[in-house]
Amino acid sequence: MLNPLLDTGGLPRFRDLQPEHALPALRELISAHRQKLAALLSAETPLDFDSLIKPLEEMQHELRSAFSPVTHLQSVLEDPGWRDAYNAALPLLTEHDAEISQNKALFDAYQQVAAALPPDASNTQRTLIQHALRDFRLGGVALDDEAKAEYREIRQQLASLQAGFEQNVQDSTDNWHLYVADEKRLTGLPESVIARARQAATDLGKSGFRMPLDFPTWQAVATHAADRELRATFYKAWATRASDQAKDPQWDNSNNINRILALRHRLAELVGFNNFGQFSLATKMAGDTGEVIGFLRELAKKTRPAAKREIQDLEALAGRPVEAWDVSYWLEKLKQEKFAVSNELLREYFPVDRVKKGLFALATRLYGVSLKRNDAVQTWHPSVRYYEVHDDNGDIVGGFYTDLFARAGKRNGAWIDECIVRKNLAGENVRPIGYLVCNFSPPNDAGVSLLTHTDVVTLFHEFGHMLHHLLTRVDYPALAGINGVPWDAVELPSQFMENFAWHKDVLTSASGHHETGEPLPDEMFNQLLKSRHCGAALAMLRQIEFALFDFRLHTEFDPEQPTEPLAVLAEVRDEVALVQHPEFNRFPQSFSHIFAGGYAAGYYSYKWAEVLAADAFSAFEESGVFDAGTARRFRQEILEVGGSRDFMQAFVAFRGRKPTLEALLKQSGINIAA
Structure with missing residues (x-):
């Protein structure tokens, strides 16, 4: 019987998948791919884009599609078998990836293809090759054999340590x-x-x-x-x-953190960088480390006066200095007192199914797509749903799963991930499929899950990522959807979508009292809108704190005299934070974004991309939030192009100019003249 993980011709067969399928499937694919690659490189005829690049895109797509369910299931199921399978697969995949990136013959072949590209080659093809050549260099292709071996060993250790970091956080939380x-x-x-x-x-x-x-x-x-x-x-x-x-x-993740930092620093050194911050920026929009630090400190300087006023308001209401565990509580009280807004009253109007209905209607209004639930598709949990996305002709564009509720064994947080990436090579149009995962309160005995408005914003955010994945028009997987997009721009579509969760027409459509079905009343919406900026400056400073800590940690690391991460965090907090944290605080030990996810020396991306998103949304405000022409231009210039185009050029093509900081400050209600 065919290993179900090798059946990559359609959606994953979740009912058939077992952890023991993972290693045999991946070994078989990797072995077959090695043989195919050897045959390609030994061909007597000169290689060109069609004969080299396309087959490699096919192979990478097949391997990613096979491994995707393994990665996903170990994050969402309370099944140690899937975690074991994932951990066992990581060394295999890491070694294979290093084999590819350090293959000098393959690198030379790419260079030959690049030099021989015909004048009519598309910009997408040129970009794909440019990215690949860059990644070869970052992967150590130019190193001698001894250094290559060290590089590969570091990659193996990092893969294991980063997976262990995330699993420690989950186990500690669940315990x-x-x-x-x-x-x-x-x-x-x-x-x-x-x-x-x-x-x-x-x-x-x-x-x-x-x-x-x-x-x-x-x-x-x-x-x-x-x-x-x-x-x-x-x-x-x-x-x-x-x-x-x-x-x-x-x-305890303390040792993991120290080892991860040391290994990342050495990895960067091997390929010619002074620190991991520089290595990270090689694939991002930001030009150098000084630009990132300057950006964060400028934003902090402009935000801090407003944050001080917010702290004063909280302490006046509390009648005492507020501690770290008081801030959210008194912010909620302040909203109720100043704006008559109660999260608990708002929840009654946001049953999750009604919110999804309104969110999907927004996608239809903006981009002409329709979303239809398909219960015939296999899933991994009874609460998971699957949706097909259709264009205005009724043709399927792609699809996605939603897994929205917290449960034991499931990773905390909210995220989207790729199940299948769009591919359209040799006439085979493979549609993109994604996973959208959140951790909302599970349904009650009546089957109703009520969301806070913060949850609503989170769902809109993740759906923005999903649209970026689904609406791509790029045929090559390496550049389709979010692939190839600079990490400091990848949050633009998600943060852009958050703005609609504050729009009256959208919230009217996305709300309905769980007992009466009545949409959110005008008065409640008006008060909610007034409360939007309540605590916004403090929230901004908190994100800047995280970003500065991350970036300083990775750019200032000295292997001869390693700095204690908690000491760096204390310095950053002294510089930008207004809320004091007790000595026992161990935030770094659960900071999975940078120690287990893709945001190492890149957490600043949230603020960087938020500047882009706020400026992009201001174009909608200027032309009309639902203006068809603006939405069409945003889809064509931002959502559809994936990583096939320089992102700043894509933004300018949409906006008509480069982004400015003012739109973000205005959106956050921060008046720098006050």
Whole structure:
């Protein structure tokens, strides 16, 4: 029987997939690809784009499609078998990737193809080859054999350490819970959170309330719990995950962090960079490390006065200095007092199915696509849904899965990932498929999950990424969707979409009271809109803090005298933060974005891309938020081009000029003249 992971001709067969399928499938594919590559390079006839590049694109696409379910399932299922399969596969794939990137004969062949490109070759083809040649150099193709071996070994170690980092965070999070006997301690929490905690205790034959550390519970406690001690307890648990200060320190990431930083620095040195920050920028929009640091510090300088006023407002309302575990709680109180906005009242108007309906209607209005649920498609969990995306002719553009609710064993956070990347080579049109994953509160006994407005914004954000993946018109997988897009621009479509979650027409369509179906009342929307900037400056400073910490950590690392990450974080906080954190805070130990994800020396990308997104949305505000011409231009110049075009050129083609910082400050309600 064919290994289901090798059946890459359609959607993954999730009902048939088992962890033991992973290694045999990947070994078989890699072996076959090695043979194909050897045959290509030994061909007697000169290689050209069609005979070299296209077959390699086919092979990479096949391998990615086979591995995608393995990567995905180990993130969303409480099944140690999938984690073991993923961890076992990483060395195999890392070695194969290094073989490709350090293959001098293949590099030479690419150079020959580049030199012989005909005048009528497309810009996409030229860009694909340019990116590949750059990646060969970053992958160590020019190194001697000894250095190549060291490079490959570092890549192997990093792959293992980064996977271990993420898994430690998940295990540490899942391991923590708090039993609460007295329901009075839960005053202020949403009834859905209380009901879940009560049921969790009952399921274990206990009375009282068993409260986990998943994101919906942590967020609810931080925002709504009147019991300050309860907030402080949850804050400490969240801020010490996977650290020496955690309830169970067996998952401490401290050594992982130090080893990851040292290995990244050495990797950068091997290929000619002074530090990993420089290495990271080789594939980004930002020109050099000084430009990134300057950008963040300028943004901090312009934001800090507004953030100070916000802190003063919170402390005036609280009647005392606010600690780290007080900020979200008093921000919620401030919204209620100044704007009569309550997250709990708003939740009643945002059942998840209604929000999705409104979000999909927005995609139709902007881009002419329609989304249809298909329950015949196999999934990995009963709560997962699959949607087909159709163009205005009714043809299928692509599809995506939604996995929206928190559960044990599932990674925290929200993200999208590629299941299948668009490919249209030799007449075979493979449509893009994606995964959209969130961690919202699970449905109650009536099957209803109510979202906060923050959750709504999160869903819009991730859907923006998904549209970027789905609406691409690029035929080559290496440049389709988000592939080949500079990491400091990849957040533009997602942050752009967040703006629609604050628009009256959109929220009217995306809301409906869970009992009456009544859309969000005008008065509540008006108050919500007024509250948009409440805490925005503090939130901005928080992101700048994370970005500066990340970038300084990677650019200033000295292997002779390694700096303690907590010391760097303390310096950054002294420079930009207004909220003081206690000594036990171990934020770096759970900072998966930079130690396990793709944001190493790149977390600044969120703010960098937000400048682009705010400026892009201002074009919609100028022409009319639903203006068909503006939406069509945004789709054509931004969403469809993937990595096939210089991103600044693409932005200018849409906007008519380069972006400015002012649009972001205005969108955030930060008046630098105040």
